[in-house]
Amino acid sequence: MDPINLIYAAIGTEEPYYRLVEHFYTGVWADPVLRPIYPDDLAEAKRKLALYLIYRTGGSPAYEQERGHPRMRGRHMPFKIGIKERDAWMANMNAALDKTPEFAPHRADLNAFFEHFATFMINQPA
Helix, strand or coil, X not given: CCHHHHHHHHHCCCHHHHHHHHHHHHHXXXXXXXHHHXXXXXXXXXXXXXXXXXXXXXXXXXXXXXXXXXXXXXHHCCCCCCHHHHHHHHHHHHHHXXXXXXXXXXXXXXXXXXXXXXXXXXXXXX
């Protein structure tokens, strides 16, 4: 069984996901590497990330129902993502996880998942 798919059941509510996403995008807003990649209004990006994380960790299928299969690499192709963007994304996600204690018991699994995910998004040569 995929340990990532069991996290939502252990947490039991969507609220920590929305806090995690808020913490993450607070970092993104101030990040000189990531900020230029995102639109001025982050509301839709926040909503999509929260829905995706809830879905991916075994919660509501709303993300898939609304957007279909995640196809994350394809969805991120329009953005130039290299190692520095991956590293900045990971730093902001780790900071957000640090501020959202509900995810602490799942930190090792989430770190492995996010590291793989962020690396998979790289679409620019080093």
